[in-house]
Amino acid sequence: MQGTHDIDEPTTADNGDGLDPREAARLLAQTERDAKRQFNISPSWFTAFGGVVIVVGYGALWLSTRGQHPYSGPSAGAIVLVYAAVVVSIGVSAKLYQRATVGVSGPSVRQQRAEGVAILVSFVLGSPIIQGAMKNAGANHAIVYGLIPAAAPLIIVGTTVLGIAASKADWPQFGAALTVITGGVVAAFVGPSAAWLAAGIGLGIGVAVYAAATAKHHRRS
Amino acid sequence: MDTDALDPVIHAPARLRIVATLAALPDTDTLSFTRLQNMLDLTPGNLITHLRKLEDAGYLTSETTGNGRASRTSIALSRQGRAALDSYADTLRDLLGGLRTTNTPRSRGHT
Numbered sequence: 402m403q404g405t406h407d408i409d410e411p412t413t414a415d416n417g418d419g420l421d422p423r424e425a426a427r428l429l430a431q432t433e434r435d436a437k438r439q440f441n442i443s444p445s446w447f448t449a450f451g452g453v454v455i456v457v458g459y460g461a462l463w464l465s466t467r468g469q470h471p472y473s474g475p476s477a478g479a480i481v482l483v484y485a486a487v488v489v490s491i492g493v494s495a496k497l498y499q500r501a502t503v504g505v506s507g508p509s510v511r512q513q514r515a516e517g518v519a520i521l522v523s524f525v526l527g528s529p530i531i532q533g534a535m536k537n538a539g540a541n542h543a544i545v546y547g548l549i550p551a552a553a554p555l556i557i558v559g560t561t562v563l564g565i566a567a568s569k570a571d572w573p574q575f576g577a578a579l580t581v582i583t584g585g586v587v588a589a590f591v592g593p594s595a596a597w598l599a600a601g602i603g604l605g606i607g608v609a610v611y612a613a614a615t616a617k618h619h620r621r622s
Numbered sequence: 623m624d625t626d627a628l629d630p631v632i633h634a635p636a637r638l639r640i641v642a643t644l645a646a647l648p649d650t651d652t653l654s655f656t657r658l659q660n661m662l663d664l665t666p667g668n669l670i671t672h673l674r675k676l677e678d679a680g681y682l683t684s685e686t687t688g689n690g691r692a693s694r695t696s697i698a699l700s701r702q703g704r705a706a707l708d709s710y711a712d713t714l715r716d717l718l719g720g721l722r723t724t725n726t727p728r729s730r731g732h733t
Contacts, residue, residue: 436646504657
């Protein structure tokens with residue numbers, strides 16, 4: 402505050418005369434709520450949006466592969482829908498992050514950025530590399546375009562998030578990650594078409610667990 | 623209700639809002655002057671006056687980097703300021719006779 406900003410009007414230094422303790426308590430609570438909301442990088446509406454994206458995306462993948470004999474993979478329309486949903490989700494998430502952290506600096510911001518990069522890298526590289534290796538090794542279509550892309554992202558990204566949650570003692574996130582990993586494990590063993598359904602259910606429950614635990618935490622604080 | 627027990631440095635609407643907003647960040651994080659001003663909807667002059675008062679009391683620290691228009695002032699609540707806010711909230715609760723306020727969290731974090 403060494404004169405770095407223009408003082409464009411006479412200043413006032415209000416004091417607490419006349420500020421009733423009840424009013425002060427209300428003001429304190431309201432300010433804390435507002436600040437937490439504005440610093441929050443993952444608001445509840447975004448969690449709900451994520452839940453809808455999961456239901457629509459995985460539902461489309463499952464419906465487009467259901468009853469295929471032999472398994473030929475999701476339809477082009479379902480794949481385009483899922484990629485579009487992923488791109489929109491990443492874009493919205495980046496925008497929310499930018500809005501919440503503008504003007505904020507310090508170790509926690511750097512840590513959040515590193516966590517975001519770790520999750521993105523595990524998502525972008527994990528499954529495609531395994532799919533490529535499997536295809537190169539001669540694995541059949543049902544494994545390369547069914548089981549692996551349905552199950553691997555949940556297990557790989559879920560494990561990354563599990564580690565992050567453990568390091569922060571964020572138990573709602575830990576429980577959600579564990580649920581997602583379980584969904585991925587189940588998806589790996591139920592066949593190529595049902596794998597999409599199992600993955601969608603696992604992710605959906607994971608998001609619901611996280612939303613419920615976060616809401617409970619906010620109500621307590 | 624007797625408000626003498628309340629810390630006079632914090633017990634003013636603008637300063638209470640400043641301290642409560644900064645307390646929503648993790649201990650080691652700072653907030654830019656511009657973001658704080660936008661969040662609280664205060665004029666620059668008014669905000670500077672209150673920040674000076676809080677800084678004089680040792681409740682916050684500020685650091686300015688750069689020169690002229692490119693300068694950036696970062697503000698953080700000091701450990702002393704965080705303790706003062708906790709103490710202020712406790713005193714408020716005592717004054718209100720144990721009545722539960724709508725939401726007066728004691729633990730704060732960057733969610």
